[in-house]
Amino acid sequence: xxxxxxxxxxxxxxxxxxxxxxxxxxxxxxxxxxxxxxxxxxxxxxxxxxxxxxxxxxxxxxxxxxxxxxxxxxxxxxxxxxxxxxxxxxxxxxxxxxxxxxxxxxxxxxxxxxxxxxxxxxxxxxxxxxxxxxxxxxxxxxxxxxxxxxxxxxxxxxxxxxxxxxxxxxxxxxxxxxxxxxxxxxxxxxxxxxxxxxxxxxxxxxxxx
Amino acid sequence: xxxxxxxxxxxxxxxxxxxxxxxxxxxxxxxxxxxxxxxxxxxxxxxxxxxxxxxxxxxxxxxxxxxxxxxxxxxxxxxxxxxxxxxxxxxxxxxxxxxxxxxxxxxxxxxxxxxxxxxxxxxxxxxxxxxxxxxxxxxxxxxxxxxxxxxxxxxxxxxxxxxxxxxxxxxxxxxxxxxxxxxxxxxxxxxxxxxxxxxxxxxxxxxxxxxxxxxxxxxxxxxxxxxxxxxxxxxxxxxxxxxxxxxxxxxxxxxxxxxxxxxxxxxxxxxxxxxxxxxxxxxxxxxxxxxxxxxxxxxxxxxxxxxxxxxxxxxxxxxxxx
Numbered sequence: 001x002x003x004x005x006x007x008x009x010x011x012x013x014x015x016x017x018x019x020x021x022x023x024x025x026x027x028x029x030x031x032x033x034x035x036x037x038x039x040x041x042x043x044x045x046x047x048x049x050x051x052x053x054x055x056x057x058x059x060x061x062x063x064x065x066x067x068x069x070x071x072x073x074x075x076x077x078x079x080x081x082x083x084x085x086x087x088x089x090x091x092x093x094x095x096x097x098x099x100x101x102x103x104x105x106x107x108x109x110x111x112x113x114x115x116x117x118x119x120x121x122x123x124x125x126x127x128x129x130x131x132x133x134x135x136x137x138x139x140x141x142x143x144x145x146x147x148x149x150x151x152x153x154x155x156x157x158x159x160x161x162x163x164x165x166x167x168x169x170x171x172x173x174x175x176x177x178x179x180x181x182x183x184x185x186x187x188x189x190x191x192x193x194x195x196x197x198x199x200x201x202x203x204x205x206x207x208x209x
Numbered sequence: 210x211x212x213x214x215x216x217x218x219x220x221x222x223x224x225x226x227x228x229x230x231x232x233x234x235x236x237x238x239x240x241x242x243x244x245x246x247x248x249x250x251x252x253x254x255x256x257x258x259x260x261x262x263x264x265x266x267x268x269x270x271x272x273x274x275x276x277x278x279x280x281x282x283x284x285x286x287x288x289x290x291x292x293x294x295x296x297x298x299x300x301x302x303x304x305x306x307x308x309x310x311x312x313x314x315x316x317x318x319x320x321x322x323x324x325x326x327x328x329x330x331x332x333x334x335x336x337x338x339x340x341x342x343x344x345x346x347x348x349x350x351x352x353x354x355x356x357x358x359x360x361x362x363x364x365x366x367x368x369x370x371x372x373x374x375x376x377x378x379x380x381x382x383x384x385x386x387x388x389x390x391x392x393x394x395x396x397x398x399x400x401x402x403x404x405x406x407x408x409x410x411x412x413x414x415x416x417x418x419x420x421x422x423x424x425x426x427x428x429x430x431x432x433x434x435x436x437x438x439x440x441x442x443x444x445x446x447x448x449x450x451x452x453x454x455x456x457x458x459x460x461x462x463x464x465x466x467x468x469x470x471x472x473x474x475x476x477x478x479x480x481x482x483x484x485x486x487x488x489x490x491x492x493x494x495x496x497x498x499x500x501x502x503x504x505x506x507x508x509x510x511x512x513x514x515x516x517x518x519x520x521x522x523x524x525x526x527x528x529x530x531x
Contacts, residue, residue, distance in 0.1 A: 033483075034483075069375060069376075070376055071369065071376065071377070071378040103331075105374065106373075106374045106375065107374055107375035107376065135331065139332065144300045144301055144333050145300070145301045162484070168303055169303065170303070170369065170378050199483055199484050199486075200457075200484060201456055201457030201482075201484050202301075203301075203303065204301060205301055205302070205369070205371065205376035206300060206301035206302065206330060206331070206333040206335065206371065206376070207301075207331065207333060208331070208373075208374060208375070209330070209331030209332065209333070
């Protein structure tokens with residue numbers, strides 16, 4: 001009687017385990033550590049030429065995850081902010097690699113030729129546009145959003161991981177007001193200093209793996 | 210500028226209405242039912258400004274007294290397979306934004322958000338809503354509001370709506386007119402929508418206690434001590450689902466281990482990111498729970514947990530004190 005009643009009054013609570021399989025992005029993320037060597041990778045550019053991170057030893061490298069369908073990427077390309085940064089830092093000897101990890105059939109996916117054409121239209125000024133439609137390199141770095149930015153120093157160590165700036169909106173008008181994390185990290189490294197901000201929460205659309 | 214952006218990103222929305230990858234001009238020779246489906250989809254896309262999200266504003270009563278209150282809801286009807294975002298969007302995305310535009314003297318209380326769900330795709334997890342989420346707010350009329358006049362309640366909404374394949378931004382201004390009347394307000398036809406929305410808000414059971422009992426660089430451990438009439442059964446709590454309000458605090462896609470401890474309490478181990486550094490003094494958020502008896506019911510409880518001690522020694526000290 002008592003047992004029945006206590007059951008009836010609803011004693012059993014369970015935190016809901018509604019979510020099934022957990023992906024590997026975060027597991028990979030833990031190996032991507034500030035100050036530690038950035039994981040090695042090789043990807044093909046839009047012309048089919050291979051680029052390895054090791055090729056750029058001795059230079060500061062920026063990794064930029066993009067998806068031109070994502071409104072947060074549109075914010076930075078539509079306003080020309082991203083292209084301006086790519087140009088400005090190329091002049092200072094910085095290598096800028098724009099990487100697309102969108103899987104076939106998902107937003108931002110394109111063929112190598114398609115990426116090349118879009119880059120020409122948008123005036124993308126990266127060192128190379130790298131196609132990662134398997135998502136292998138995106139997962140290796142734990143890239144979560146577009147944009148998601150990484151800055152690697154001349155010795156190949158990761159020095160910044162996170163958002164391009166501090167205002168997580170899709171509005172171009174916010175760009176000027178934001179704290180520019182990637183600019184700050186690059187300027188610090190170019191002066192031989194340590195970036196003050198090393199990790200932030202990236203904002204944008206999820207990478208469409 | 211906004212319009213240009215809107216126009217550019219509307220294309221993928223249309224492309225998504227054609228998951229079979231058919232070219233937009235309807236090809237002849239398709240089976241008739243398929244053509245009808247396509248025409249219907251296209252018709253809907255044309256009928257609404259944004260076929261993915263249909264926003265509206267609903268009020269619990271058709272009138273408001275001078276100095277009185279009315280509960281209003283921002284309702285977003287989403288296309289199947291699409292979701293919008295909670296206060297903390299998780300790994301990606303951005304929260305729905307609501308900016309009120311109210312008559313002179315009217316004031317809106319804080320937005321009340323339903324218990325979120327977790328959406329996982331490709332190892333990236335987000336917090337938000339599918340279906341028809343309704344965000345609630347209580348509006349107050351000034352005592353000086355004149356009976357017999359109508360008050361226009363408006364809200365400017367901004368959202369990002371995403372599926373597993375795509376993300377599209379949207380914006381809309383929604384409004385409704387409400388009569389100022391001295392008489393007792395009657396429930397509106399939409400009142401049941403608001404009642405249902407209220408039932409989906411996090412509950413705050415009296416006597417529920419939550420504390421941060423341990424933390425280090427990798428984890429934050431919450432101990433949740435439920436009141437006697439609302440025990441958490443640790444044996445069935447195979448995994449937890451806590452949604453912190455603070456962005457970037459925990460790894461949204463990783464599992465939260467739940468273990469029973471003495472006295473009917475549970476401890477939930479939250480996997481921490483490396484973004485938020487140092488000691489965390491408090492964690493606020495929503496714990497999603499499931500009642501199995503007398504009937505199965507899922508709901509959320511609001512938790513505010515303060516750290517009981519600094520650093521990783523907290524747990525041992527807490528246990529010694531017992």
